[in-house]
Amino acid sequence: MAPPRTSDVLVVGGGVIGCAVAWFLAREGVAVTLLERGEIAGQASGAAAGMLAPLAEADLGTPTGRVFLRWGRHSLERFPGLVEELGESSGVDPEFRPSGLLRVAGDEAAAAVLRERAAALGEGLVWLDREEARLLEPQLSPEVAGALHSPRECHVRSPLLVRAYAQAAARHGAHIEAGAPVMALARERARVVGVETPAGRLTAEHVVLCTGSWTPSLAAGLPELPVAPVRGQIVSLDAPDPPPARILWGGSTYVVPKPDGSVVVGATEEHVGFDRRVTAEGVRSLLAEAARWVPALADASFRSAWAGLRPETPDHLPLVGPVPTVDGLLVAAGHFRNGVLLSPATGEIVRDAVLGKGWAEPAFLPERWMRPSPSAG
Numbered sequence: 478m479a480p481p482r483t484s485d486v487l488v489v490g491g492g493v494i495g496c497a498v499a500w501f502l503a504r505e506g507v508a509v510t511l512l513e514r515g516e517i518a519g520q521a522s523g524a525a526a527g528m529l530a531p532l533a534e535a536d537l538g539t540p541t542g543r544v545f546l547r548w549g550r551h552s553l554e555r556f557p558g559l560v561e562e563l564g565e566s567s568g569v570d571p572e573f574r575p576s577g578l579l580r581v582a583g584d585e586a587a588a589a590v591l592r593e594r595a596a597a598l599g600e601g602l603v604w605l606d607r608e609e610a611r612l613l614e615p616q617l618s619p620e621v622a623g624a625l626h627s628p629r630e631c632h633v634r635s636p637l638l639v640r641a642y643a644q645a646a647a648r649h650g651a652h653i654e655a656g657a658p659v660m661a662l663a664r665e666r667a668r669v670v671g672v673e674t675p676a677g678r679l680t681a682e683h684v685v686l687c688t689g690s691w692t693p694s695l696a697a698g699l700p701e702l703p704v705a706p707v708r709g710q711i712v713s714l715d716a717p718d719p720p721p722a723r724i725l726w727g728g729s730t731y732v733v734p735k736p737d738g739s740v741v742v743g744a745t746e747e748h749v750g751f752d753r754r755v756t757a758e759g760v761r762s763l764l765a766e767a768a769r770w771v772p773a774l775a776d777a778s779f780r781s782a783w784a785g786l787r788p789e790t791p792d793h794l795p796l797v798g799p800v801p802t803v804d805g806l807l808v809a810a811g812h813f814r815n816g817v818l819l820s821p822a823t824g825e826i827v828r829d830a831v832l833g834k835g836w837a838e839p840a841f842l843p844e845r846w847m848r849p850s851p852s853a854g
């Protein structure tokens with residue numbers, strides 16, 4: 478079915494952010510059309526490990542880290558109710574698992590840093606010595622110095638979560654279209670009135686850019702929206718027997734147990750532009766790190782490897798809000814390492830903006846980067 482010529486809201490991009498935005502709006506009776514040029518969850522959102530881990534991810538030393546922590550906790554609290562509602566509405570099970578997470582220390586110095594983190598965060602984080610950690614997770618290496626147990630952190634299967642958002646949005650009347658590229662924004666003076674597609678112009682009251690790493694290309698000629706790709710490679714292995722019950726995270730590598738008997742091991746962080754290849758060095762480094770923390774993984778059967786492009790902003794907070802000087806245009810992009818986690822908060826903020834309830838988080842507003850471009854307006 479061709480997309481409607483006009484909608485209340487046009488969402489560009491069918492990753493976790495675009496699909497969450499579509500769902501939160503459609504649930505309120507807003508007429509939404511979502512256009513995705515490739516497949517739904519075909520980019521970063523299909524590649525993600527699916528961790529919902531704000532306590533492990535937060536950079537506690539910066540003000541922006543504390544903003545992230547506030548919204549990460551808010552989103553984490555939403556997940557149990559969210560996945561239940563999405564599952565009922567869509568028939569898709571996002572494989573939500575309230576597993577908990579162990580941050581593992583390889584030596585005393587790393588252990589001291591983690592103990593300090595526990596003291597700063599509270600949140601029921603508990604320091605475990607080597608024996609206690611290995612009692613909880615027998616697959617951990619006997620070389621570890623200890624681990625920080627975070628019982629509240631969880632994970633989902635990211636591509637399934639995206640599909641659940643999209644199908645639940647469709648059940649609430651949203652038009653979701655894959656294989657539908659947006660070539661440009663349709664503008665009339667200082668207002669965006671819709672988008673240009675190969676099938677012609679589609680109009681809407683609001684256009685929301687949920688275009689991840691590709692956001693600057695559609696926003697050409699508008700005030701700057703600084704989002705850039707950071708490649709993450711990730712591998713899937715057969716889980717050892719017994720499988721880890723929790724997410725195990727040592728150094729910059731994590732091992733996430735999945736319900737299909739696999740573990741995913743991620744992820745590299747590489748500034749290589751839009752190159753989405755899986756490389757020999759990427760896979761080698763992940764496998765070496767995984768076996769350092771969980772020695773049995775050295776003997777695990779290899780399943781697959783893939784890569785995705787995280788949308789990074791300079792301060793590692795997303796851009797969620799209206800684009801200044803351009804009426805009718807909103808952006809929800811730049812969620813870097815935590816778009817899956819932050820998807821409920823982002824959907825709620827965009828919903829409230831469209832419904833005229835104002836903006837919930839000033840630190841996410843795109844205007845923090847604005848130097849108007851010469852051709853803007």
Ligand SMILES: Cc1cc2nc3c(=O)[nH]c(=O)nc-3n(C[C@H](O)[C@H](O)[C@H](O)COP(=O)(O)OP(=O)(O)OC[C@H]3O[C@@H](n4cnc5c(N)ncnc54)[C@H](O)[C@@H]3O)c2cc1C
Nearest residue numbers: 490492494514522526527528659689709785815816817818
């Ligand atoms: C290896 C890896 C592991 C990760 N692990 C986690 C994790 O454990 N937890 C977590 O919370 N986050 C994780 N992330 C980060 C997370 O994947 C991203 O933050 C999130 O997916 C961003 O979602 P998005 O919808 O903004 O972007 P994307 O998923 O990239 O979606 C953007 C979409 O816009 C579409 N698009 C672009 N331009 C156009 C156009 N002109 N017309 C139509 N469509 C267009 C693209 O095709 C794409 O599908 C991970 C990322 C990677 C790469």
